[in-house]
Amino acid sequence: MNNSMINSSVSMRSIQQKLDLIANNIANVNTTGYKRKEASFQDVLTSVKQQPGSFQKEGRLTPLGYNQGWGSKLVEAHVNMEQGSLQATDNPLDFAIEGNGLFEIAEVTLDTTNVPVTTTHWTRNGAFEISPSIDPEDPDGYLTTKDGHYIVGADNNPIRVPNSHRIDVQPNGVVLAYNEVDKTAMPIEIGQIKTVRVVRPQLLQQVGDNLYGLAADITPQQREEILQTVTADNNNIDPITVRQGFIEQSNVRLADEMTELLTIQRTFTLNSRAVTSADQMTNLANNLRV
Structure with a gap:
């Protein structure tokens, strides 16, 4: 399994959890005294990919290697205590x-x-x-x-x-x-x-x-x-x-939740396409014949 497939598949789970939070907020937009829930994310793991010595060119200020992420996860869903009307x-x-x-x-x-x-x-x-x-x-x-x-x-x-x-x-x-x-x-x-x-x-x-x-x-x-x-x-x-x-009243603003919902849905779609593309590339590599 390649890096892009791992990264996207791990992130899709946390994105789905964020979608559930948004859906719960929207469902309680008219609930008396309800406080919206917000999600916090962090990297699952970040590793440094080493580069060959030939990448060390004159004038380069950064050390060899680059960070490689492996997706994100939902750390916590905390309550936003902002005053409602x-x-x-x-x-x-x-x-x-x-x-x-x-x-x-x-x-x-x-x-x-x-x-x-x-x-x-x-x-x-x-x-x-x-x-x-x-x-x-x-x-x-x-x-x-x-x-x-x-x-x-x-x-x-x-x-x-x-x-x-x-x-x-x-x-x-x-x-x-x-x-x-x-x-x-x-x-x-x-x-x-x-x-x-x-x-x-x-x-x-x-x-x-x-x-x-x-x-x-x-x-x-x-x-x-x-x-x-x-x-x-x-x-x-x-x-x-x-x-x-x-x-x-609830402190949920429907317009803000719908905007965030569209953003998260597009993020989920992008990651799902990345998984599909990685699967297609792997299939092509497996079917190559010399």
Whole structure:
């Protein structure tokens, strides 16, 4: 197998993976809070092809030999946390984050022995709702996602919403509950929505349903280096605010994705033609007769 066939066949695999990323971005162009994924490539291997000594001519400044590549591979697909546009909904249970942050949610599932297990995920999708308590005797509700996952508060507990109360969320995430029965009653503070600042987005993993997760072996200390908990003390330099009555649109620009799609498709076509040409040349060489 010659060099051009190796180079092209190796590169075609990474190009196909890039095509899959673009297709996924286009499919989520209207997904609330979706962040586009971008690919990073690097050379698989670069070797130096030596040249005969006769190539060393007078006046040549470069040493003998030239670099020979063997294709490229997809190193990682990282998340682009660029801010998406905000759309006003006038729904008091819709929230958007301004800044490089995420909402923290708790997903409760049952293991094989029917014991509740809590898994922490993060999302930019702020389309929330108030879900009733699992206890039929509890009249209050909890702030959850559309899938029923609990929104985590600053105290790392779910945010409990009293019955017959509406909520108002401040830009810093503080949740106030107003009594809908007694309009004269003072609002009560029921918690604060926990947000985290994305420090190292390349380590985020998409786990489906517009949620992000981290590797299972990440320690709490390492987690804080990847997703920094937003507090009043560290929210001055890179502020993160919560906007009630808005949802964030996807940061995917369809025109840019289509342009990149055409470029990648042509690159794939060029490499496939290189493989075909190399195969034809090899066939001709094998059929030569003296």
